[in-house]
Amino acid sequence: MKLSSKDLLGIKDLSKDEITLVLDTASGFKDVLKRDIKKVPALRGKTAVNLFFEPSTRTKTSFELAEKRLSLDVVNFAVTTSSVVKGESIIDTALNVQALGAEFMVIRHPSSGVPHLVSKHIHASVINAGDGINEHPTQALLDAFTMKEKRGRLEGLVVAIVGDVLHSRVAKSDCYLLTKFGAEVRLIGPPTLVPLEMESVGAKVFHDMEEGLRDADVVMMLRIQMERQDRGFFPSTLEYARYWGLTTERLSLAKKEAIVMHPGPMNRGVEIVSEIADSPRSVILEQVTNGLAVRMAVLYLLAGIKE
Amino acid sequence: MNLLIKNGHIIDPSQGIDGVGDLVIENNRIKEISLERKGKDSAEGRASGLQGIRTIDALGLYVLPGLIDMHTHLREPGFEYKETIKTGTMAAVKGGFTSVCAMPNTNPVNDNSSVTDFIIRKAIQEGECTVYPVGAITKGQKGEELAEMGIMYAEGCVAFSDDGRPVMSSLVMRRALEYSKAFNVPIISHCEDLDLSEGGVMNEGLLSVTLGLRGVPPEAEEAMVARDIALVGLTKGRLHIAHVSTAGSVRLLREAKARGIQISAETCPHYFSITEKAVEGYNTNAKVNPPLRGQEDMDSIKKGLKDGTIDVIATDHAPHHRDEKLREFDQAPSGISGLETALSLSLRLVDEGVLTLSQLVEKMAKNPAAILGLDKGTLKPGADADITILDLNKKFMVDSGQFFSKGKNTPFEGWVLKGMPVVTICKGKVHE
Numbered sequence: 001m002k003l004s005s006k007d008l009l010g011i012k013d014l015s016k017d018e019i020t021l022v023l024d025t026a027s028g029f030k031d032v033l034k035r036d037i038k039k040v041p042a043l044r045g046k047t048a049v050n051l052f053f054e055p056s057t058r059t060k061t062s063f064e065l066a067e068k069r070l071s072l073d074v075v076n077f078a079v080t081t082s083s084v085v086k087g088e089s090i091i092d093t094a095l096n097v098q099a100l101g102a103e104f105m106v107i108r109h110p111s112s113g114v115p116h117l118v119s120k121h122i123h124a125s126v127i128n129a130g131d132g133i134n135e136h137p138t139q140a141l142l143d144a145f146t147m148k149e150k151r152g153r154l155e156g157l158v159v160a161i162v163g164d165v166l167h168s169r170v171a172k173s174d175c176y177l178l179t180k181f182g183a184e185v186r187l188i189g190p191p192t193l194v195p196l197e198m199e200s201v202g203a204k205v206f207h208d209m210e211e212g213l214r215d216a217d218v219v220m221m222l223r224i225q226m227e228r229q230d231r232g233f234f235p236s237t238l239e240y241a242r243y244w245g246l247t248t249e250r251l252s253l254a255k256k257e258a259i260v261m262h263p264g265p266m267n268r269g270v271e272i273v274s275e276i277a278d279s280p281r282s283v284i285l286e287q288v289t290n291g292l293a294v295r296m297a298v299l300y301l302l303a304g305i306k307e
Numbered sequence: 308m309n310l311l312i313k314n315g316h317i318i319d320p321s322q323g324i325d326g327v328g329d330l331v332i333e334n335n336r337i338k339e340i341s342l343e344r345k346g347k348d349s350a351e352g353r354a355s356g357l358q359g360i361r362t363i364d365a366l367g368l369y370v371l372p373g374l375i376d377m378h379t380h381l382r383e384p385g386f387e388y389k390e391t392i393k394t395g396t397m398a399a400v401k402g403g404f405t406s407v408c409a410m411p412n413t414n415p416v417n418d419n420s421s422v423t424d425f426i427i428r429k430a431i432q433e434g435e436c437t438v439y440p441v442g443a444i445t446k447g448q449k450g451e452e453l454a455e456m457g458i459m460y461a462e463g464c465v466a467f468s469d470d471g472r473p474v475m476s477s478l479v480m481r482r483a484l485e486y487s488k489a490f491n492v493p494i495i496s497h498c499e500d501l502d503l504s505e506g507g508v509m510n511e512g513l514l515s516v517t518l519g520l521r522g523v524p525p526e527a528e529e530a531m532v533a534r535d536i537a538l539v540g541l542t543k544g545r546l547h548i549a550h551v552s553t554a555g556s557v558r559l560l561r562e563a564k565a566r567g568i569q570i571s572a573e574t575c576p577h578y579f580s581i582t583e584k585a586v587e588g589y590n591t592n593a594k595v596n597p598p599l600r601g602q603e604d605m606d607s608i609k610k611g612l613k614d615g616t617i618d619v620i621a622t623d624h625a626p627h628h629r630d631e632k633l634r635e636f637d638q639a640p641s642g643i644s645g646l647e648t649a650l651s652l653s654l655r656l657v658d659e660g661v662l663t664l665s666q667l668v669e670k671m672a673k674n675p676a677a678i679l680g681l682d683k684g685t686l687k688p689g690a691d692a693d694i695t696i697l698d699l700n701k702k703f704m705v706d707s708g709q710f711f712s713k714g715k716n717t718p719f720e721g722w723v724l725k726g727m728p729v730v731t732i733c734k735g736k737v738h739e
């Protein structure tokens with residue numbers, strides 16, 4: 001089986017079978033990453049360009065390492081040093097990068113839809129590494145991989161996602177993926193940050209965290225950005241933490257074997273207390289490790305489309 | 308120029324005319340309409356006495372008063388790379404319009420009489436149809452201090468609007484509605500609560516959430532429509548609501564009119580032809596302000612047109628350069644190039660039974676003239692010979708490459724439309 005598109009733009013466009021294919025392939029790469037020599041020659045001679053129009057540490061590093069593990073030549077394109085600051089259009093930038101011979105373009109951009117726009121103008125494979133408040137598909141894939149690994153399945157899992165769903169591309173991609181596989185997705189947070197429209201996508205919306213956490217298999221905390229306070233989405237981080245921060249007492253409402261996830265970076269003491277973040281129930285660092293395997297799988301499978 | 312248009316189906320709601328007949332133009336003015344058919348005593352017979360008369364056979368075609376677009380962005384001065392008075396009026400004439408109202412958000416803004424004068428002169432030199440400038444309500448369209456409406460009115464402005472931006476201050480809007488009464492000119496209001504709409508680039512709802520685009524709730528428009536209705540009640544000023552896009556606005560306007568509030572309103576072809584679904588795939592040509600809405604809104608707009616709540620169909624022709632639209636959705640400018648598709652899209656309403664052809668002419672010629680106080684939109688003897696001849700059966704495919712407008716930004720690319728203007732006559736000058 002192959003993926004159906006040259007690009008990975010979002011979870012919305014993927015079928016269940018395609019997602020399963022990525023997760024199974026990632027499993028193989030995870031074994032590779034456990035070896036002493038972690039590099040495979042799979043994509044030797046091909047080039048990946050990472051175009052990050054927004055600050056990123058873990059996603060960018062993760063993609064870069066994944067590319068290097070597959071023996072790709074890697075170029076990082078940083079916005080501050082590029083001609084974008086000189087006013088070059090996004091399409092011109094992409095066409096130039098393609099002219100340099102890139103087979104893969106990994107794009108992160110603050111505007112939703114940019115990877116989609118670029119993919120229409122170039123023949124290289126575009127991988128969405130996070131666009132605006134739309135999607136972050138590789139994060140959802142690595143989250144699913146981690147949940148499957150830790151809880152054995154996706155179907156029937158109760159996954160509580162807590163925080164700023166409105167502005168979270170991770171929450172949205174997770175929601176699209178998990179509902180495709182029959183998981184119960186609960187979105188928890190203040191009404192200003194959890195759009196009710198997500199119920200039409202198949203999620204359940206809760207404003208009472210205790211109610212939403214009850215019997216959850218997975219608790220995923222989202223980063224709460226300080227700037228949201230300035231824009232009036234909630235009055236203070238203190239109040240936010242009081243109602244929607246993950247504490248040990250609240251976590252005890254979830255299933256005993258529930259795992260705690262976070263796409264990072266964390267605000268300790270705001271959305272999550274350190275006692276939980278550093279506890280054995282937290283799989284936050286494993287998410288990071290799995291991210292590498294999942295991104296290798298995505299690159300590998302997209303390369304297969306063209307053969 | 309002397310002209311005989313014969314055998315056409317003449318529709319002129321200003322005189323209650325709806326029938327086959329002949330129309331005579333003498334010295335660029337309407338001389339007479341005759342619904343009698345033949346003989347020496349017919350219009351044709353009398354016209355044969357006129358010198359150098361040209362005849363257009365309009366058999367099977369409809370002859371209408373020239374259309375008036377109350378809401379056009381001609382972009383000149385300042386944005387000539389998007390459109391000029393010349394190209395914009397060429398597009399207007401091709402679309403069946405003989406008069407357009409040029410919105411003031413140019414650079415510099417038309418907030419003083421020298422810009423007004425520039426537009427009028429340029430339109431006389433290069434324009435293909437009549438251009439009526441709309442002046443800014445406030446200096447620099449900043450919503451703070453009133454612009455010199457009286458002087459601009461004397462120079463030729465027919466209405467005032469900060470279009471593109473709302474007048475956010477209720478007090479400034481109150482003053483504008485009061486002050487403009489001195490000149491009996493309408494204020495055209497762009498209804499948008501900027502606090503509610505901030506950062507929004509499409510209609511707010513399920514689709515905006517699933518596309519990850521920030522939404523503008525319909526209430527951002529409706530809150531301001533409600534405010535403006537209240538201010539008309541307070542001031543008894545003359546107000547026209549621009550580009551109505553939501554069911555709630557239609558409801559508010561219907562209720563206000565029923566209470567006897569004097570107010571008029573327009574909508575645009577895109578609000579009754581397509582919904583927010585056109586945005587899918589991050590199509591920047593479907594990005595417009597106010598944004599395309601849902602099916603229920605579209606249905607309400609049609610009902611509002613049918614029952615007279617909405618008086619006018621205007622284009623909100625907003626041409627942009629290709630490069631500006633070919634970019635990030637949230638960075639692309641809002642607007643649709645509408646002059647060359649407006650009439651054909653509006654004719655779909657006639658096909659659907661929403662409006663009769665005569666009612667459509669009211670919305671696109673008679674009512675705009677009445678609201679703006681123009682001697683246009685009519686085929687009465689003595690009026691300027693502004694005439695649109697329409698072929699209801701002619702089909703064409705929308706191809707922005709063929710637009711006269713510099714703005715190729717249309718969400719209707721590739722649509723097959725039935726019914727189009729075949730001849731537009733502006734003050735006796737025939738464009739075919």
